[in-house]
Amino acid sequence: MNVHLSHPTRDIALQGPKRVADIFKELQLIPEAFLVIRGQDLMTEDEIVADEDTIEVRPVISGG
Amino acid sequence: MRCRKCSNRAVLGLPRHNTAYCGPCLTEFVRTQVQKAIKVQRMFSPEDRILVAVSGGKDSLTLWEILLKLGYRVDALYVGLGIPGYSERSHEKVERFAHDVAEACGSQLIIQTVEEDAGAGTGVKELANLIKRPTCSACGTIKRYQFNRVAYQNNYDVMATGHNLDDEAARLLGNVLNWQEEYLQKQSPTLPASVEGFSKKVKPLYRMTEREIAAYAVVNRIDYLVEECPNAKGAKMLVYKDVLNRLEAESPGTKHRFYWGFLEKQKKSANTSNHSMTDIDQSTLLPCETCSQPTTAGICSFCRMMARAKTATR
Ligand code: SF4
Numbered sequence A: 001m002n003v004h005l006s007h008p009t010r011d012i013a014l015q016g017p018k019r020v021a022d023i024f025k026e027l028q029l030i031p032e033a034f035l036v037i038r039g040q041d042l043m044t045e046d047e048i049v050a051d052e053d054t055i056e057v058r059p060v061i062s063g064g
Numbered sequence B: 001m002r003c004r005k006c007s008n009r010a011v012l013g014l015p016r017h018n019t020a021y022c023g024p025c026l027t028e029f030v031r032t033q034v035q036k037a038i039k040v041q042r043m044f045s046p047e048d049r050i051l052v053a054v055s056g057g058k059d060s061l062t063l064w065e066i067l068l069k070l071g072y073r074v075d076a077l078y079v080g081l082g083i084p085g086y087s088e089r090s091h092e093k094v095e096r097f098a099h100d101v102a103e104a105c106g107s108q109l110i111i112q113t114v115e116e117d118a119g120a121g122t123g124v125k126e127l128a129n130l131i132k133r134p135t136c137s138a139c140g141t142i143k144r145y146q147f148n149r150v151a152y153q154n155n156y157d158v159m160a161t162g163h164n165l166d167d168e169a170a171r172l173l174g175n176v177l178n179w180q181e182e183y184l185q186k187q188s189p190t191l192p193a194s195v196e197g198f199s200k201k202v203k204p205l206y207r208m209t210e211r212e213i214a215a216y217a218v219v220n221r222i223d224y225l226v227e228e229c230p231n232a233k234g235a236k237m238l239v240y241k242d243v244l245n246r247l248e249a250e251s252p253g254t255k256h257r258f259y260w261g262f263l264e265k266q267k268k269s270a271n272t273s274n275h276s277m278t279d280i281d282q283s284t285l286l287p288c289e290t291c292s293q294p295t296t297a298g299i300c301s302f303c304r305m306m307a308r309a310k311t312a313t314r
């Protein structure tokens, strides 16, 4: 799967299928600080991302 | 995961409430929480005219949208800071929201820029360099000043900002770690218009976490700027937020227990103390000699900053 990340903007490839919760673990990210979006839809932590999917892991924390 | 209210597919789990919601139920939950904040903290009534400060980010655009959806009389102020790239993109998001959503509700957007104050071609960073101050501190002074001035001069009853639970909990943590008691006193979701020249200030999103607000924005197709201001890098607030989110992961509800517990204590001590914040403000604030906005110094920090910038460029 293709994972789009921000701050800085970059794309990485991960092996799918994988649960959203496991993607957080693999990337060592705290779920409370991100949303996972597929297309225009939010995904909860128990949902499975397929190998052919593209998702955005969007940070929600702002510092200003 | 299923929505706890209607059993449709959930789009967001809310561990701190031990629940999960689908899109429409999340929207209803967020709007209800904002309405509750407005009522409990006596922020404003449907007759009041509200000015919301917008930056193009998720919090301020979401606040603008929610207040419109709840039927309040709200306009918005955008302060352009002249930050190359970032300012153009944030301005564009704000204009687009105004055009696509707000205009149809009769809500207007007011634009103010740093370049107008500091002279053509000068952004907040150049201005801060000129007077040898950290960029964010100069920026904060400018935003606070412009916001208050526009609200006051245009007779808005109250000014609203998009500060959320994460912002307030992180700020509280910072203030407590450094025992900044004078700041603690001012950390309330509603600050009264204590003296002539100051507008009432409110934070209607203080009950919502950043994640809940971002989820609301995604569900309701609010097109906000995900990119951060380049000057935010390394900000202390980000460290505090990260620490709090780690605690939240271990023990959901930590952030709201921390901040709401503080508000409870603050309320109790206000009931027993005979010096309210309004009393203190009235005894320490006088009109600025240059612009007449209230200040504890003879000349307010904004006017001092602008005067220093002028002598530095000469
Ligand atoms: S990060 Fe600093 S410079 Fe950027 S908008 Fe916030 S206060 Fe201003």
Ligand SMILES: [Zn+2]
Binding pocket: B003, B004, B005, B006, B007, B008, B021, B022, B023, B024, B025, B026
């Ligand atoms: Zn539902």
Ligand SMILES: [Zn+2]
Binding pocket: B288, B289, B290, B291, B292, B293, B299, B300, B301, B302, B303, B304
């Ligand atoms: Zn002044």
